[in-house]
Amino acid sequence: MTTKYWGAQGVKLTVSFMDTTSAALRTRILSHMNAWNRDANVSFVETQQKGQVRIAFTKGDGYWSYVGTDIGLIPSNEPTMNLDSFTMNTPDSEFHRVVRHEAGHTLGFIHEHMRRALVAKIDEEKAISFFMATQGWTKEEVRAQVLTPIEESSLRATTPDPNSIMCYQISGELTVDGEPIPGGVDIDELDHALCAKLYPTPSHEATLTRTTTTQHGGTLLFLPETDPAYIAAVIAAATR
Numbered sequence: 001m002t003t004k005y006w007g008a009q010g011v012k013l014t015v016s017f018m019d020t021t022s023a024a025l026r027t028r029i030l031s032h033m034n035a036w037n038r039d040a041n042v043s044f045v046e047t048q049q050k051g052q053v054r055i056a057f058t059k060g061d062g063y064w065s066y067v068g069t070d071i072g073l074i075p076s077n078e079p080t081m082n083l084d085s086f087t088m089n090t091p092d093s094e095f096h097r098v099v100r101h102e103a104g105h106t107l108g109f110i111h112e113h114m115r116r117a118l119v120a121k122i123d124e125e126k127a128i129s130f131f132m133a134t135q136g137w138t139k140e141e142v143r144a145q146v147l148t149p150i151e152e153s154s155l156r157a158t159t160p161d162p163n164s165i166m167c168y169q170i171s172g173e174l175t176v177d178g179e180p181i182p183g184g185v186d187i188d189e190l191d192h193a194l195c196a197k198l199y200p201t202p203s204h205e206a207t208l209t210r211t212t213t214t215q216h217g218g219t220l221l222f223l224p225e226t227d228p229a230y231i232a233a234v235i236a237a238a239t240r
Helices: 023-037 068-073 092-106 124-135 139-147 189-198 202-206 228-238
Strands: 011-017 042-046 053-056 063-065 081-083 209-212 219-222
Touching: 011 023, 023 042, 023 092, 063 092, 068 092, 081 092, 124 139
Parallel strands: 011 042, 011 053, 053 081
Antiparallel strands: 063 081, 209 219
């Protein structure tokens, strides 16, 4: 998460669709975008006016979204997100993988595979050859999209998460040690936990948020209090 997030008060973003009249497709896309609100104070709502989020389906333009508050800088007659040629026949797995990923960008989440610890695993020459051949990218685009790590001091983040929905799948053929970076096919528990921490619901502001990890007996705790006795008591209760 960069500084382009919407603030701890949460966010409700209006969404319009630039070139589809299918109500079923619009509803399906919105339902996947709103998967981010499982534990967090975020929502995407359709509008018949020009939305803050404007989704196009331009074939050949790929899947992309501007990041966080940057969408407010885009002229209102231009899209802020593109879902290429999505239709109701697109596999549901792609709605999970692509729509939720792009909605994550709209909420301010950057690419997880650009964390320094994960970039260090990628073989530069192999990655450049692969993405130039498969994506048609230039060397500069490969470096920008895959090989340039984000400055950690600019992030609000969990530890690097190779299973995050925001992480590209990187084949072992492209890594230094031959081990793949699995990448995310859906929002994982660390994604949900970070989103809840950054965009807390009213109930979460007064309570803790839990998710599976390896800390404290398998539970990651985000605590609203800093009193050591309170923290110790909550950890003890959560790990019984």
